[in-house]
Amino acid sequence: MRRPPPRTLRGQLTAGLVALLALACLGVGITTALALRGFLLGRLDDQLSASGGRFAASLEHEARPDADNRADTRGQAESTLGARLLNGRVTQAAVVDDATDRHLRLTDGDRHTLAAVPADGHGRSVRLSTLGAYRVTAVYGDDQDILITGLPLHPVEETVHRLEAVEAALFGAALVVTGIAGAVWVRVSLRPLQRVTARAAEVAGLPLASGEIAMPGPLPDTDPRTEVGQVGTALNHMLGHVEDALTRRQASEERLRQFAADASHELRTPVANIRGHAESALRHPGTVPGEVHHALERIDAESQRMTRLVDDLLLLARLDAGRPLEHEPVDLTLLILNATDDARAAGPGHHWVLDLPEEPVTVPGDAHRLQQAIGNLLANARTHTPPGTEVTITLAADPADVSVSVSDDGPGIPEELQSEVFGRFVRADHARSRSTGSTGLGLSIVHAVITAHDGIITLDSSPGRTTFRLTLPRR
Numbered sequence: 001m002r003r004p005p006p007r008t009l010r011g012q013l014t015a016g017l018v019a020l021l022a023l024a025c026l027g028v029g030i031t032t033a034l035a036l037r038g039f040l041l042g043r044l045d046d047q048l049s050a051s052g053g054r055f056a057a058s059l060e061h062e063a064r065p066d067a068d069n070r071a072d073t074r075g076q077a078e079s080t081l082g083a084r085l086l087n088g089r090v091t092q093a094a095v096v097d098d099a100t101d102r103h104l105r106l107t108d109g110d111r112h113t114l115a116a117v118p119a120d121g122h123g124r125s126v127r128l129s130t131l132g133a134y135r136v137t138a139v140y141g142d143d144q145d146i147l148i149t150g151l152p153l154h155p156v157e158e159t160v161h162r163l164e165a166v167e168a169a170l171f172g173a174a175l176v177v178t179g180i181a182g183a184v185w186v187r188v189s190l191r192p193l194q195r196v197t198a199r200a201a202e203v204a205g206l207p208l209a210s211g212e213i214a215m216p217g218p219l220p221d222t223d224p225r226t227e228v229g230q231v232g233t234a235l236n237h238m239l240g241h242v243e244d245a246l247t248r249r250q251a252s253e254e255r256l257r258q259f260a261a262d263a264s265h266e267l268r269t270p271v272a273n274i275r276g277h278a279e280s281a282l283r284h285p286g287t288v289p290g291e292v293h294h295a296l297e298r299i300d301a302e303s304q305r306m307t308r309l310v311d312d313l314l315l316l317a318r319l320d321a322g323r324p325l326e327h328e329p330v331d332l333t334l335l336i337l338n339a340t341d342d343a344r345a346a347g348p349g350h351h352w353v354l355d356l357p358e359e360p361v362t363v364p365g366d367a368h369r370l371q372q373a374i375g376n377l378l379a380n381a382r383t384h385t386p387p388g389t390e391v392t393i394t395l396a397a398d399p400a401d402v403s404v405s406v407s408d409d410g411p412g413i414p415e416e417l418q419s420e421v422f423g424r425f426v427r428a429d430h431a432r433s434r435s436t437g438s439t440g441l442g443l444s445i446v447h448a449v450i451t452a453h454d455g456i457i458t459l460d461s462s463p464g465r466t467t468f469r470l471t472l473p474r475r
């Protein structure tokens with residue numbers, strides 16, 4: 001199977017570097033081998049033309065029967081080939097062997113090859129089955145014969161092969177060294193890019209959705225002449241914009257919170273006044289028409305509800321602003337007993353079941369706020385379930401945490417409401433809620449109070465069983 005090419009920039013750069021060097025080595029190798037071969041062949045040709053067919057010409061005498069007439073091998077190199085052609089046919093052929101001539105038995109193919117060499121005095125490379133590769137020249141002799149002289153090519157081939165082997169070893173080593181050094185060099189050069197990536201990842205991991213966010217400082221790699229510097233500059237600009245936007249969002253959230261806090265604070269006095277006036281009008285001793293009396297009762301009830309709403313809003317605004325809470329030991333056992341007593345009085349039709357440990361359990365926190373949170377859960381279990389529902393309040397403690405769960409066997413919270421039930425003004429039935437006086441702030445207050453205590457709140461609800469569980473750290 002073919003390995004896929006490297007994907008990282010580092011791998012690609014290193015591979016490209018090595019591939020380019022390999023191409024350059026191949027070019028140099030081929031050029032030098034060809035040049036050396038050309039040079040050596042030229043020298044061989046010079047040697048052949050210097051011999052001028054003397055050895056081949058002397059073969060004519062060798063053909064005579066007297067044994068003394070040997071061919072003239074003086075000054076001829078070992079393995080020199082001599083051949084004589086008459087009328088296009090090879091009549092004699094010999095090689096110099098140990099400074100004397102040795103008659104050659106040529107095959108028909110070799111005879112053909114030799115006969116085909118043009119008699120122009122230029123060197124030609126031929127392959128003879130009896131001798132191997134040879135460089136030959138052919139010239140005309142005195143008596144209309146053609147004289148062929150040849151020298152073996154194998155020293156030339158050997159020298160060229162030797163050069164090729166040396167070059168292959170050298171270039172191979174150069175490629176390995178370049179690969180390793182290149183990889184290190186590329187890694188070092190790309191280090192700033194890693195810083196950019198790390199910074200981008202760091203920002204991506206920040207909880208940008210809300211709250212005050214400490215953005216990391218700008219990147220040091222900002223040299224506009226380098227690509228990495230350009231990326232760094234662009235990222236710094238982007239981070240600047242993001243920080244700017246976050247600061248503005250934070251400020252606008254802050255203003256909104258402040259507005260909610262101010263508005264609810266300002267509303268408290270007029271609402272209290274309305275309520276006071278309604279109450280004193282209701283206490284008026286004289287006879288009041290029934291309709292007016294009813295209207296006054298409605299004003300009293302609605303202003304009570306409005307007082308509660310304004311108080312809830314103010315509390316939420318304060319919790320949002322991160323106002324520090326009280327931090328004293330709170331006896332949760334006592335707190336739950338009191339809250340259940342209140343709930344029992346308000347909802348005598350429900351069955352209130354307590355499951356408390358023997359020992360009193362305390363957590364550090366704000367007693368008033370915790371009482372309010374547990375009270376809200378009990379109020380929900382009372383108001384959103386029919387009479388006869390059993391509500392169980394369980395307190396459990398381990399060395400690290402304390403958990404309070406309020407569980408009822410009522411109809412449960414609709415599935416689609418469960419994920420947002422801790423949001424503000426979220427309630428199942430708006431039309432009905434308005435008449436029962438519910439606002440949908442109860443659970444958001446529980447959530448805000450528990451979160452301010454570094455605790456968590458979970459909900460598990462299905463028809464027939466709804467459980468809210470608060471977990472508070474003990475330190």
Ligand SMILES: Nc1ncnc2c1ncn2[C@@H]1O[C@H](COP(=O)(O)OP(=O)(O)OP(=O)(O)O)[C@@H](O)[C@H]1O
Nearest residue numbers: 380381384412413426427428438439440441442443
């Ligand atoms: N134990 C429960 N059983 C069934 N539904 C519940 C229960 N507790 C809460 N809910 C649903 O969750 C909604 C939100 O509760 P939340 O306490 O926030 O507001 P609320 O009770 O409607 O109003 P508020 O508490 O401000 O008077 C409720 O309106 C109700 O539909």
Ligand SMILES: [Mg+2]
Nearest residue numbers: 379380442443
């Ligand atoms: Mg409620």
